[in-house]
Amino acid sequence: MSKQKSKNFKKIFIISIFMVLVIGISATIEKMVESSNKYEMNSIDGISMVIKENTLTKTGMSVVIIDTTNYKNVYGGSCDYRIDRRLNNKWEEVKKIKNFPSYLQGSYVDENNKLEIDIDWSKTYGELEKGEYRLVKSTEIENKLYEFSVEFEIS
Numbered sequence: 402m403s404k405q406k407s408k409n410f411k412k413i414f415i416i417s418i419f420m421v422l423v424i425g426i427s428a429t430i431e432k433m434v435e436s437s438n439k440y441e442m443n444s445i446d447g448i449s450m451v452i453k454e455n456t457l458t459k460t461g462m463s464v465v466i467i468d469t470t471n472y473k474n475v476y477g478g479s480c481d482y483r484i485d486r487r488l489n490n491k492w493e494e495v496k497k498i499k500n501f502p503s504y505l506q507g508s509y510v511d512e513n514n515k516l517e518i519d520i521d522w523s524k525t526y527g528e529l530e531k532g533e534y535r536l537v538k539s540t541e542i543e544n545k546l547y548e549f550s551v552e553f554e555i556s
Contacts (some may be wrong), residue, residue: 442537442548448474450538450551453517458522459555464536466516474540475507476516484526485550487533495534498527529555 443449447470452465468474485492508514520536522529534551 422472422487427436429516431553435520442550445470445542445547445549448540448547448549450536452553453550457553459528461519462519462536462553463517463519463527464512464538464551466518466538468510468540469514469515470542472542473509474542475509476518476538476540478506478508480506480525481538482520482522483537484522484529485537487535495526495529497525531555 447468449467451465451467453465456463468469484495486495487493508518515538533551533552533554537548537550539546539548540549
């Protein structure tokens with residue numbers, strides 16, 4: 402191999418290694434930023450959710466969000482949620498039978514720090530089987546996403 406070809410090969414090799422490093426570092430930074438903008442489930446003081454008494458069925462429920470924080474948090478409506486199921490002591494998202502768009506409907510708690518939302522998941526998840534579940538909602542505070550949930554059992 403000539404000296405010129407050898408130099409070109411070294412340049413291409415060094416540039417290739419540099420590009421792999423840049424891509425790897427970028428992916429790592431992106432994951433760090435993503436995880437730093439999301440907090441652990443139910444980790445914010447002052448926000449909770451309960452099931453309204455006698456409303457739980459295999460296809461829906463009414464929930465009450467209680468928010469005693471000093472923030473004017475916005476909560477998505479009856480389409481903005483997900484359902485997880487506990488399998489082998491791990492939470493796994495229930496497979497949707499149909500995706501529906503999330504509408505940009507936002508609601509706030511009332512003067513009593515409560516917001517009631519009726520949720521019908523029959524078209525999105527169908528009728529839930531016997532098991533342990535949780536309904537997960539979220540809100541954003543100072544550019545950080547906070548998820549909170551309420552657990553329930555279908556028997």
